[in-house]
Amino acid sequence: MPRSTYPVFTLLCAFGLAACSPESPDTAPGNAAAVETACEQADLVLYNTTIYTSNADQWTAEAVASKDGQIVFVGSNTEAEEYMCGSVQALDLEGRTVYAGFTDSHQHLEGVGRRTKTLSLFGIGTLQETVQTIEDWAANIPEGGWVQGRGWIEREWTDEQRFLNKYDVDRFTADKPLFMPRADGVSALVNTKAMELAGVTSETPDPEGGRFERELDGTPTGYVLANAMNVFREILPPETDAYLKDNLLRGLRANASLGWTQTQDAGMSYRLVGLMKEIHEEGNMAHRVYAAIPVQEAATMLQRGRETTSDDMFDVRGIKVFIDGTLGSRGAALIDNYSDADHNGFMNRTTKEELMPILYASLRQGIQIETHVIGDRAVRSLLDWYDEAYNYVPRSEWASEDLRWRMEHAQIIPPSDQQRFVELGVLPSMQPSHAIGDLNFAPDRLGRDRLSYAYPWQQLVDRGLMILAGSDAPVEEGDPRIEFYAAVARSRLNGTSEAGWHPELAVSRETALLMLTLWPAHGAFQEDLRGSIEVGKYADFTIFDNDIMTIPVADILTSENVMTIVGGEITFQRN
Ligand SMILES: [Zn+2]
16 A cells, blocks of 8 residues: 555544544545546546446446545446546456455465465375475575475375385485475474484484384484474574564465455464554555454453554454364364264363453453354354353443454354344354365265255355355465355365255355455445445455356356456556
8 A cells, every 4th residue: 555545544534534433334435535626537447347346236337436545436438538537547457357356354364475485285196296396396495495395195196105205305405404294284204404404313312202214224214203393393494573574475465466455364463463564554565454363362452452554454453262173173063963973073262261251341342253163062152152241241331332243164053043143243254165175074074964054155145144255364275266166156166066065055146246345344344445346435456357247157266366456556467
């Protein structure tokens, strides 16, 4: 966001308009700042295109104009000419399609950036290709730098199924230490250079609870197990502020290149918040960020309260809580036992005793709660606890009646509890990509009956609920095309699905678009500021080479984001 826009928003703030108080229901940004000039020159006009506005009153348009970061016109090509004078930047977007800027409602920005520096070996079919991938990656690491990666798994290789060892990689990493955990995370590949730095030799004894795999003569092979990984972890480069800030910047750029105009960070530590503020001040925000603080820092959050920048580029407003685990690992808390295990999962993260005082304080201070709940027992418990907190704190003491407390993931919701989301005003924040991955094993975990209300998007929409769609990147790719596709296709990326995947729970393309635009804005109290293409809102646009509202479903995945615009500024452009 360029600083040139700051004075405008300072001015809006001075007049008490919504740019600095988006929760205020009776004010809207825009209009007041407009100064009449002879030609109504806009800063930016996009025309000769199809625009999906996410605004039900004017669902499509041909042209849009913005001035000082805000939309001043939405309509036809002919009308747009009134704004195309002077030094306006007018872009003929023939063949392209413009959407209200996409929002990823659940992401971990630092992890997204970190991923770009760490090689992922998930899903590679052979040992040979895995080694080749490592070699290609290592070629770009400077001498002395660490070659890091994760996710290799020999069980899935079709050529040779054995553990990797130093002999596979020493040839191209003589001057670079290497550390790569296996997919399970409890063993790793290291190379000779890493063992030199760690002082591991044939004389080094195995640590308690760990083992260096060895040749018959005692020489370590470079495959290390459990606690033997620790000596390498200890000498990995420290996570300095510069390292973390670089990760944030990379995450911002990667997201902008995919078309995200905002991500909502589900757990950003205050250390990262401090770095984000630097990035904002330095004018390097490639998209907006809305963040929740991890529950471990709840006390600080409750003391500091909400923090936001006047340009709405960075907003810290929530607390992120974890209640249960995941379905794949059978850690999600179910009401009845797993269909493939004799237990019903775990609620062993934040306990009710720990959480309730945080809920009370959050009601009094206007803090949004975002809770990770996956199984139906976790969902039901949280509905109970939210309700209990609402009743415990007298309404007169609430900072606002407009709570918008969220549940993240909320994967399994029986019909009776779906209705309680409506009654309690709880927002479901869900990841379409999780469903098309999880549905491969969900029938085993849940059995047939429970699948009828697993990832139940259309049932929630039918009840009038706004689903905030997100990716949970870096757990998933974090690509709006995949989220949109998963929401409408509810099939694997290759188009296949299985009995029990409940295709009727997929949503229409119109709904999917709202799940990535207007509804996430609501989830961040920003629906008066952004989320749709309307006069007075921020000029946040995602521009694709394809019309994902009409092309064949499979083609959604090969569409390309060609331009990302945030607050009227182009933050990504494909050459
Ligand atoms: Zn997450």
